[in-house]
Amino acid sequence: MPAFDLAIRGGTVVTATDTIRADVGVRGGRIAAVADRIADAARVIDAGGLLVLPGxxxxxxxxxxxxxxxxxxxxxxxxxxxxxxxxxxxxxxxxxxxxxxxxxxxxxxxxxxxxxxxxxxxxxxxxxxxxxxxxxxxxxxxxxxxxxxxxxxxxxxxxxxxxxxxxxxxxxxxxxxxxxxxxxxxxxxxxxxxxxxxxxxxxxxxxxxxxxxxxxxxxxxxxxxxxxxxxxxxxxxxxxxxxxxxxxxxxxxxxxxxxxxxxxxxxxxxxxxxxxxxxxxxxxxxxxxxxxxxxxxxxxxxxxxxxxxxxxxxxxxxxxxxxxxxxxxxxxxxxxxxxxxxxxxxxxxxxxxxxxxxxxxxxxxKGRISLNRFVALTATNHAKLYGLYPRKGSIGPGFDADLTLWDPNRCETIRQENLHHGADYTPWEGFPVTGWPVMTIVRGEVVAEAGRVVGEPGWGQVIDRTVDRGGMAA
Structure with a gap:
C-alpha cells in the first residue's frame, strides 16, 4: 500500500516565511510530509515550474x-x-x-x-x-x-x-x-x-x-x-x-x-x-x-x-x-x-x-510585495486571525492539504465569460494579470483544474472554531 495518497512533486513550496523546492506528501486529507522527494504515492501531480501555495x-x-x-x-x-x-x-x-x-x-x-x-x-x-x-x-x-x-x-x-x-x-x-x-x-x-x-x-x-x-x-x-x-x-x-x-x-x-x-x-x-x-x-x-x-x-x-x-x-x-x-x-x-x-x-x-x-x-x-507577503495576506493571516490556524493557512505536516498550484508567468485577461460566479459582470473586465491559479486542492482532493471546477458541490465542509483562554480565536 502506498505511503501517501497524493504526492505533489517538483514545485516551489511557498509559505509566509519560507520558499523552498520540495515535494508535498498527503495522507488522509492532511499534509503528511514536505521533503526533497516523495516517492511512494497512489497519485502524483507534477508541479514542475509552478508555485505550491497554501490555498x-x-x-x-x-x-x-x-x-x-x-x-x-x-x-x-x-x-x-x-x-x-x-x-x-x-x-x-x-x-x-x-x-x-x-x-x-x-x-x-x-x-x-x-x-x-x-x-x-x-x-x-x-x-x-x-x-x-x-x-x-x-x-x-x-x-x-x-x-x-x-x-x-x-x-x-x-x-x-x-x-x-x-x-x-x-x-x-x-x-x-x-x-x-x-x-x-x-x-x-x-x-x-x-x-x-x-x-x-x-x-x-x-x-x-x-x-x-x-x-x-x-x-x-x-x-x-x-x-x-x-x-x-x-x-x-x-x-x-x-x-x-x-x-x-x-x-x-x-x-x-x-x-x-x-x-x-x-x-x-x-x-x-x-x-x-x-x-x-x-x-x-x-x-x-x-x-x-x-x-x-x-x-x-x-x-x-x-x-x-x-x-x-x-x-x-x-x-x-x-x-x-x-x-x-x-x-x-x-x-x-x-x-x-x-x-x-x-x-x-x-x-x-x-x-x-x-x-x-x-x-x-510588479514588485510591490514579496511572494511570502502575498501568502501571508491571502491565507496565513486569515487563518491566524479567525481561528483556523494551525489547521489551515500554511504548508507543513498536520495542516489540511489545502493547496493552490500557481503559474507565476501565465498572462490572462479577466473576462466575465470565463468566471464562475453568479453575477453577470466583473468590475475587472479586461484587466490584464500576470500569475494565475492552475489547480486548487481541498483536503487532498482536486476541486479545480485548468479553469474548470471538477466534482460536485458537497466536498466542502462547514468548520467550527474555538477560542482559547487568552481570548484569541484559535
Whole structure:
C-alpha cells in the first residue's frame, strides 16, 4: 500500500516565511510530509515550474445574504464556492445575518443549513449582530461563540444594521468576556444620511453620488470612534475594508500607542477608482452602479496609500468582500428604486474569483510585495486571525492539504465569460494579470483544474472554531 495518497512533486513550496523546492506528501486529507522527494504515492501531480501555495482563504464574503425588499444576491453557496475554487481559494468565510427582531441563533442555524452539502470548498461562518437585545447579549451570542461561531461583525451604518454607540459597547463587552473576534464596518450613519439627502435635493442622484455621500472623513470618524470604544472596553478589534489613507492613519496612530487593532483591505481599493461610478465610456446612465460598494473606491492617491500600508504591515489581510448582485436584473443593481437615486443601489461587487490573480499581478509581479507577503495576506493571516490556524493557512505536516498550484508567468485577461460566479459582470473586465491559479486542492482532493471546477458541490465542509483562554480565536 502506498505511503501517501497524493504526492505533489517538483514545485516551489511557498509559505509566509519560507520558499523552498520540495515535494508535498498527503495522507488522509492532511499534509503528511514536505521533503526533497516523495516517492511512494497512489497519485502524483507534477508541479514542475509552478508555485505550491497554501490555498487562499477569503475571510470576508457575502453569500446568499438577505439584501432588502426585492433584492436578491447573485450567489448561493454552490455558485460562490465554485467561483472561489476556480480562483485558487480553499476556504471562505461568509456571514449569517441576524434580521432585526429575529433570533440570532435561528439565523445562524438556517444559514448553516444552506451551506451544508452545497460547497466546493470549506466554509467557516461569521455572525452579523444587528439587534443586540438582552437575550442576544446574555444568551444567544455567548452560546453561538461557544458552539464555534467565534467571530462576528457589527455595522456603524445601513438602516437595518446600524448599532448605536451604547450597543457597540455592549457587544464589545460580550466579545471581551468570551474571547470572540469582532469586525467593524466603520462608516458614520448620520453623516451618510445627511450627505445623501443633501445630494438628492441638489439632483445628484446618479451612481457617482454614492462616492460623494461617503467621503473619506466619514470613514475616518467612524474608525476613530470604533477604536475609542475598543480602547474603553480593552478589546482588540478588526477594522474591515479600509479604503484610504485617513482611516488607515487612525489604525497606525492607535498601534503606535500600543493598542492591538487589526486592519484589512480589498483589491477594489488597490485597483479601482471612484471615477468608474460615473460610467465613463458607456451610454448606459446606470453603468456606474457596477462599481458601487461601501466604502466606495477612492482615487489614485488613496490607492498608493493602501499599497504603502500593505508594504509597511498596517494591513494584515486582503480579502474580496465579495458581495455579488446581477447588473441587468431588477432584483439586482437595476432594482426599480435604483433608478431614482444612488441610495437604492445594492452595495457590493463580485470579487471572490479575481482576488488572488489581481493581488498577485499588481503586488508580486510588479514588485510591490514579496511572494511570502502575498501568502501571508491571502491565507496565513486569515487563518491566524479567525481561528483556523494551525489547521489551515500554511504548508507543513498536520495542516489540511489545502493547496493552490500557481503559474507565476501565465498572462490572462479577466473576462466575465470565463468566471464562475453568479453575477453577470466583473468590475475587472479586461484587466490584464500576470500569475494565475492552475489547480486548487481541498483536503487532498482536486476541486479545480485548468479553469474548470471538477466534482460536485458537497466536498466542502462547514468548520467550527474555538477560542482559547487568552481570548484569541484559535
Amino acid at each position: 487562499g482563504i477569503d475571510s470576508h464574503v457575502h453569500i446568499a445574504q438577505p439584501s432588502g425588499p426585492g433584492i436578491v444576491m447573485a450567489d448561493d453557496f454552490a455558485s460562490a464556492t465554485r467561483a472561489a475554487a476556480a480562483g485558487g481559494n480553499t476556504c471562505v468565510m461568509p456571514f449569517a445575518l441576524q434580521p432585526r427582531g429575529a433570533s440570532l441563533c435561528e439565523a445562524a442555524t438556517a444559514y448553516r443549513a444552506q451551506a451544508v452539502g452545497r460547497c466546493h470548498v470549506d466554509v467557516a461562518i461569521h455572525l452579523i449582530v444587528s439587534d443586540p437585545t438582552p437575550a442576544v447579549l446574555g444568551q444567544e451570542l455567548p452560546a453561538l461563540i461557544a458552539a464555534g461561531y467565534t467571530s462576528f461583525k457589527v455595522f456603524m451604518t445601513y438602516d437595518d444594521l446600524v448599532l448605536n454607540d451604547r450597543q457597540i459597547l455592549d457587544v464589545f463587552a460580550v466579545a471581551r468576556s468570551t474571547g470572540a473576534r469582532v469586525m467593524v464596518h466603520a462608516e458614520g450613519y448620520d453623516a451618510i444620511r445627511h450627505m445623501t439627502e443633501r445630494l438628492e435635493r441638489a439632483g445628484q442622484t446618479s451612481p457617482y453620488g454614492h462616492a460623494l455621500s461617503r467621503p473619506e472623513l466619514v470613514e475616518r470618524e467612524a474608525t476613530h470612534r470604533a477604536i475609542s470604544h475598543a480602547e474603553l472596553v480593552d478589546l482588540p478589534i478588526v477594522i474591515v475594508h479600509v479604503s484610504g489613507r485617513e482611516a488607515m492613519e487612525q489604525v497606525a496612530w492607535t498601534r503606535a500607542r500600543g493598542l492591538e487593532i487589526h486592519a484589512e483591505t480589498c483589491p477594489q481599493y488597490l485597483t479601482l477608482n471612484a471615477e468608474a461610478m460615473k460610467g465613463l465610456g458607456s451610454d448606459d446612465a446606470m453603468a456606474g452602479a457596477k462599481y458601487v460598494c461601501s466604502p466606495p473606491p477612492r482615487d489614485a492617491g488613496n490607492q498608493a496609500a493602501i499599497w504603502s500600508g500593505l508594504q509597511r504591515g498596517v494591513f494584515e489581510i486582503v480579502y474580496s468582500d465579495h458581495c455579488p448582485f446581477r447588473y441587468a436584473d431588477e432584483a439586482g443593481k437595476l432594482n426599480p428604486r435604483g433608478r431614482t437615486s444612488f441610495r437604492w443601489i445594492p452595495n457590493g461587487i463580485p470579487g471572490i474569483e479575481t482576488r488572488l490573480p489581481v493581488l498577485f499581478s499588481e503586488g508580486v509581479s
